Amino acid sequence: MSAHLGRRLRRGATSGAVVAAAVAALAASQAPETTAPPTDNAGGDRAVGAGDTASPSGEDSATGDSPYYTDLPPLNTPNKPGAPTQLPVITGPAEAGIPASVLAAYKRAEQSIRSTDPGCNLPWQLLAGIGKVESGQARGGAVDANGTTLKPILGPVLDGVGFANISDTDRGAYDGDTTHDRAVGPMQFIPSTWATWGQDANSDGKKDPNNIYDAAQAAGLYLCANDRNLALKADLDRAILSYNRSTEYLNTVTSWFEFYRRGSHQVPDGTGVLPVDRSDGRGQGNRPSSPFPPAPTTPAPKPSGTGQPKPNPSKPGGPSEVTPPPTKPSKPPVTPPTKPPTVPPAARVARLAPVSTGQLTATTGRDFAKSPSVAALDAAGAPVAGVSVRYEITGTTDARFAGGATTATVTSGSAGIAAAPVLRAGEKTGTFTVKATVVGRGLDAAEFTATVTERPADKLARVGGDPLSADTGTTFAQPVQVKATDKGALAPGVRVTAMVVASASDTEASAEGPYFKDASGNALRTLVLTTDENGLISLPALLAGDKAGEYVLRLTAPGGGSAEIKLTVTAPATTTPEPAPSGSGSPEASPSPSA
Template identity: 75%
Template sequence: MSAHLGRRLRRGATSGAVVAAAVAALAASQAPEAIPPTADNAGGDRAIGAGDTASPSGDHSATGDSPYYTELPPLTTPNKPGASINLPVITGPAEAGIPASVLSAYKRAEQSIRSTDPGCNLPWQLLAGIGKVESGQARGGRVDANGTTFSPILGPVLNGVGFADISDTDGGAYDGDATHDRAVGPMQFIPSTWATWGQDANSDGKKDPNNIYDAAQAAGLYLCANDRNLALKADLDRAILSYNRSREYLNTVLSWFEYYQRGTHQIPDGTGVLPVDRSDGPRGNRPTSPLSPSPTSPAPQPSTPGTPRPTQPGGPTEGSTPTPTPPTPTTPPVTPPTKPPTVPPAVRVARLAPVATGQLTAVTESTFAKSPAVAALDASGTPVPGVSIRFEVTGATDTRFSGGATTVTVTTGSSGIAHAPALRAGQKVGSFTVNATVSGRTMNATVFAATVTERRADALVRTADDTLSATTGTAFTPKVQVKATDKGVLAPGVLVTAVIVASATGAESADSPYFKDAVTGDTFRTVSLKTNADGLITLPALFAGDKAGEYVIRLTAPGGGKTDVKLTVTAPTSTPAPTPTPEPSPEPTSSGTESPEASPSPSA
């Protein structure tokens, strides 16, 4: 019933005012500014599009003003009062269903363009509305797994017979016609427009107007041209009219746009409802002409015989013969020239060419001598200024751009060249890449290979030549200091490894000397130290083990530098114990005698 009503409305059986009312009903849920557009003849009795009889020029429109499907949505909208706007999958009115791949392409295009041009406010439902009237959603979603239509979708030959007259611009590459152009693909781009706006949204290496992902992305960018904000009614109308400059086209797309905004659902590919009526169908109307204001004459007023006509003050009296008043000449309003869409710089880029920078190499903890740079070029090889280029460090590396970032965005200058900031190598050695891409585009990245290598030293020399010896269990003095050089130049930042081994076997031993950490007291026989700005390292405190013998500290560095420092461990010197001296024994005395000291004898 609704489809039948739509066909009746379009064939002129009902006034344009009725159609405007139907569109207004569909727009009831929109924001205050999103008012329904007027009909071709606001309030008149001319069917929409009926007065557009001149063959269109096709200039400055995406489709060359090619024919389109004219069926309107059902009058029953997906979320009629009281219904949920969150429809389950594969339910609701059949016309509200959009094939899965097609719906995915519209939503992906919206997400991509909102990230690069948020001020455009592109809704995916607008792409769906255009896709509906241009191709019936890619012929009901007849696309393969990559989103490419099973067969090309071609509009009529634009040879000027009822359509625009557009001579061939692509050598028949897209439309198979080397004489005239034809609109191509689910979004119906003419080849000359596709040459400017074509995209590779599915990253398969080609821009294909018959691929729904590529075509939807290109359509979104085209609609957002000239800094349009599609949240504003005036910009929305201008965007749609830039696609096909007909009031009927505008009204039809808006009706589907508003219908899809009120709810839709996903259906399997290939099962979409196919429209029937087209703007160049049996009703006899040729495609509508470019939109331009047309003068309207007052409708004649019916008169009754014998009824005197009213007179103007000061005019002829009743019964007299009125003097005919010459009609006031009217000058049709001048249509301003159509401004061609301004193509954003990013859209004009056909490829990124690496600028000769040489090999990207650096040693650990140093700044790369050179940074990646690319030139943004259009299809003719001309530099494109003002393009945002995204440089990203990828891979297992701690190399960073200045400021510590792994991703930076740089705008191309007047020569179309963007230079990445300086790269700073970290401590990790190895290879990684820097990828350069156009921000917001899915074109292949330009890849720069980069490498971080170890700092090197080809010579290690001890700074003193005194003998290092200690007895078991004591410390060696003084501490050991070594200087690293590379090609005769001091080598700072070089990682030198020192291992204590036995001279005879070259192996570590539990009895050999050892290093000792002055803070933690930990002991170890292998240590790695980085040379300072003067190329020097000082080994930790060194102690002899419990076994006397000859040992070496074997030092090595990347780049071939090596040296051995000899260590001698001796046993402590033994001192013989002194022989004890025996004490003298006392002389024997007689029993009962006094001291041996003589006593004076008495005189006789």
Template identity: 80%
Template sequence: MSAHLGRRLRKGATSGAVVAAAVAALAASQAPEMTPPPTDNAGGDRAIGAGDTASPSGDGSATGNSPYYTELPSLNTPNKPGVPPVQLPVITGPAQAGIPASVLAAYQRAEQSIRSTAPGCNLPWQLLAGIGKVESGQASGGRVDANGTTLKPIVGPALNGNGFAEITDTDDGVYDGDRTHDRAVGPMQFIPSTWATWGQDANSDGKKDPNNIYDAAQAAGLYLCANDRNLALKADLDRAILSYNRSTEYLNTVISWFEYYQRGTHQVPDGTGVLPVDRSDGRGQGNRPLPTSPLTPAPTTPGPKPSETGGPKPGPTKPGGPSEVTTPPTKPTPPVKPPVTPPTKPPVPPVVPPAVKVARLAVVSSGPLTATTESAFAKAPTVAALDAAGAPITGVSIRFEITGTTDTRFSGGATTATVTTGSAGIAAAPTLRAGEKTGSFTVKATVVGRGMDATVFNATVTERQADALARVGGDPLSATTGTTFGQSVQVKATDKGALAPGVLVTAVIADSTGTKESVDGPSFKDGVRTLVLKTDGNGLISLPAILAGDKAGEYVLRLTAPGGGVTEIKLTVDAPTATPSPTPEPTSSGTGSPEASPSPSA
């Protein structure tokens, strides 16, 4: 019974009744702990035995209910090579139990990653292996490169409603090369619309590739764990598998491989895995472009046996009887070799430039872009390149341009800069540095090679400020008319207690009230009475020499700064003191008596 059933299973029978019977027999003979699949439509599928004759809708299906491989595993428990069987005799199936090295590593890595983030899901890697076997024959027998990407894209048939779901194109043919209908893609057979939601970059190469086994296995694990499923529960396990392909036969096939791998498996070199043949749509291996090289054709029909062509029959003759007439053997007719049709190569998806995929530029940097004169902006204009589904796009060239009457520049003194988006689709402009001009300007971000509207950032440059000004030491300032004040004047600017370099301080020589510029009296060189000076790196300014002028009186040197800093210094101009004429002293004679004035005659 079991041998007969095994032959029927290996032939890939697709009838719901046969598969259900096979799984029931498997559960009874090899895995008594297994609970048979539901037969009352409780799993959300058609009743067992209904078959796959109806065209499914594809709603809620990772693969769009694409066809799958129906080959079932051997009913014998697999043993790892080199490990003696526990019970003898046991017929091992090493070829079926072997999983290509990179594919096995991807399944196990996905399990570890998801168990660390969603431990309640209890995802076993053997479930991913069962789905990978049914969907693609473990990535076409492990035909992947060193990064886990299939050597050729794995693309299913067009989902045009002819026996499958009807799903019109959602990715412009980017993944499946078909701009009319969607096709399932990659070793885990995601349709593009599902990949847009669940796609992962598990191997950290900067892209989410459904044809990469690491990316696809991680995405499949997350998809199966959706809706807070606990895959340790049979009901949740069935729902998860049915969400991948809504077919009872599909559920039974995946469960069979899942439990087969749980009983034992081993690693085989990439490219040496067993390729399945029979497919659920009955078209056979040739309609699903999984193998990357033609399979060996079936053996031809042997020629007729000599006994069937009138040749001599071996064996003794009866004693004394007539000898048997021997006729020369007829040369057998050469077998006719059936024509070998090479497998159809899947269409190569066109290379779409990253810029073409961009649907919009989203602003990433938040808050106003402001800076004071001659300083760097704390933030840079930053955007994210997104496709129509809101997914980031890598490798897009973004051009940033400064516009407006400003002397603000990017690092290096340029007014334009081109930046390429990274793995998160983000591009940040180089650092902006303000010049001496104050005011507003804009930075525009555009996609190079696309006629999209620019994303505009508004920026402002303000004056440097000081909220306090104070004279540094020195005596009162006084001078005489016509001279120069001999004391030097030095002022320190601070803002919130810190030194304020680069602040423009206005110095005005005003009248005694300090309210308006004086029209006479002290001045700077050339009669100038108002100067604008900039504080140095220590927040200090040193005023030039002050001339006293010709008019005595009291004046005020008033200094102000943006930010409210102000100080006033008194200037005193004195008139010169009058010098008295000297009184002549009388001369004395040699006798000590006053000498008489000479006579007029003398």
């Protein structure tokens, strides 16, 4: 960028003097240290910094110091629709109209952040000023009904030729370049910054840097980070410089910010005026004619009389002489002092030193109490601020950073420390690795080992109920419900194993006796269930089986909790019928001897 700083002020219709006057006139309209804080308190859709990390310092930038438009606003206050006094219409790059969707996105971002971080005092006009110099308000409002640009807006390739050298961090997902990064979208975020600050402000299920609603919300959060109060000029300047590390960029954005605060109006999408001049010198061949009238010229005075030299009054009677005008001494050219080249923060880093203490452990589904953290140090061991550090989760795990990402890019603070976002365990147990690397450098990674364990319960107890008994071939009628606690508190999300064993001394499941059924109707004598939010599990139907006897239902949980429930299976009672008497039941008379 430094090779182009000298061309950042436009060289056409507006001279350096006019530019300086514009900045002075606009800046003089406000108190030196404050801007008026907003007064309403509209609702938002996300808390400031939720799931995010500390903002980059002024030594880094959201855009990778990509080129920007350098057109400046006019000196006159823009007309407001319906105003009683209409100023002369000013056209060209100084037009004050903002496309409807773009203006709505800026105001929505202000309202959202004002409700979650009222102390930031973010004005939408600041977003408009940045949007003007970064993309000409999304190329004059060339967006669809959802606020997404009709064509992607991409900055130049950041390959170190005239710009920063930033190797690819998104595998081309946003900028289409798998070798180097490029600034993307109407607010010109580089992919590594978008990975941390990207938002879904229009609730379409994705964070798109080419969507003006998503990009404006992300820019507002980025500007408000580090507890900045943008009503203070010092914080305002730091916020703008964190976007692009250039004093001229600061002056240009501030000029548009003050211009829009004086008044602006809405224009239809696609009709916004495109700026012309860019800080890298491109676009100047397409500059429209100047809206300002040419400065009047004063004709040189003509000699009076006949053109003959006048006599020298100092020598009466002498010959006529012409007194030549005095010659002004020429000033020697002044060579401005050469500034030493600025070394990017990443180039000064010699190593990343882990600063996290203790083991990184968490139970399934819970946040890790600590996050990986490193210190960026130079060769002398001194901290380096403003270094982009990329964290990446590797290994077979479903643990994620806040927001569900496996990568996150953060920036080191004044002490050189860059802490990863909150890390949340998934449902898989085991160990995995988190690697920290310097973006754009090939330094060795700092690695952290993290472990996910099962949620514990130190006590299991059956909730009420009668003794469990059933006849063979039937189902136990009594329901079985078990409560899990850990250190006296309910233990939700604990995996409890239920096993039917032949006796309390057995360690393997019984081959016969009571059983559960799986979805296919097959017999199961080992079952794993998870406690609900109240620490309870309710066992499915338990069948008695075909063999009578005494059995045990054993329940165990990580953390040592266990319980044993006695199961009694009885054979159904049988009855033996009495034998029926023979004959008719009444004795017959014997025949008489006489017969």
